[in-house]
Amino acid sequence: MPFLVYIAASVDGFIARPDGSLDWLPGTPGGPSMPPEDHGYDTFMARVDTVVMGRGTFDTVRDFVPWPYAGRRVVVLSRTRTAADLPAPLTGEVEVHPGPVQTLARDLQGARGVYVDGGVTIQAFLRAGVIDELIVTRIPVLLGQGRPLFGALDADVPLQHVQTHVFPSGFVQSTYRPVRPG
Numbered sequence: 001m002p003f004l005v006y007i008a009a010s011v012d013g014f015i016a017r018p019d020g021s022l023d024w025l026p027g028t029p030g031g032p033s034m035p036p037e038d039h040g041y042d043t044f045m046a047r048v049d050t051v052v053m054g055r056g057t058f059d060t061v062r063d064f065v066p067w068p069y070a071g072r073r074v075v076v077l078s079r080t081r082t083a084a085d086l087p088a089p090l091t092g093e094v095e096v097h098p099g100p101v102q103t104l105a106r107d108l109q110g111a112r113g114v115y116v117d118g119g120v121t122i123q124a125f126l127r128a129g130v131i132d133e134l135i136v137t138r139i140p141v142l143l144g145q146g147r148p149l150f151g152a153l154d155a156d157v158p159l160q161h162v163q164t165h166v167f168p169s170g171f172v173q174s175t176y177r178p179v180r181p182g
Contacts, residue, residue: 002132003114006044014146048113057118101128140170
């Protein structure tokens with residue numbers, strides 16, 4: 001079962017504004033409009049049956065209508081939230097796991113593919129050494145400040161470049177696989 005990342009970041013490396021807002025990201029509620037362009041999201045989502053996100057990401061997407069993860073198992077990684085904290089419309093749609101990441105990864109055995117989303121959660125899964133693929137799409141905008149895609153790691157994470165695709169919109173999407181020792 002692969003653990004996969006599919007995420008957008010500004011050219012200066014931010015995945016959200018300081019308050020978590022995604023209003024700079026085309027295709028999100030309040031985001032700028034753009035001509036239709038296939039960035040491979042649907043193809044990516046066809047590979048996964050489980051979505052893991054952190055509390056911050058969940059707080060950002062929980063009110064999206066329609067719910068973008070319908071039909072998939074959704075797990076919120078949080079030490080402070082419980083299932084009782086979930087909005088009523090998402091009861092039964094979302095579960096909460098207290099972690100740590102290694103325990104959650106073990107609990108997800110049997111999943112076909114796991115989409116790991118949210119900067120802090122992606123960083124935790126990278127530190128745990130369980131990410132199998134990262135697809136990072138750079139959006140042609142500079143935010144100047146915000147929530148970074150990557151933060152401090154315990155050690156370097158060498159990556160193997162798989163491919164890069166440049167879209168007419170100026171989006172640049174690169175796929176990497178972490179290089180495992182051995």
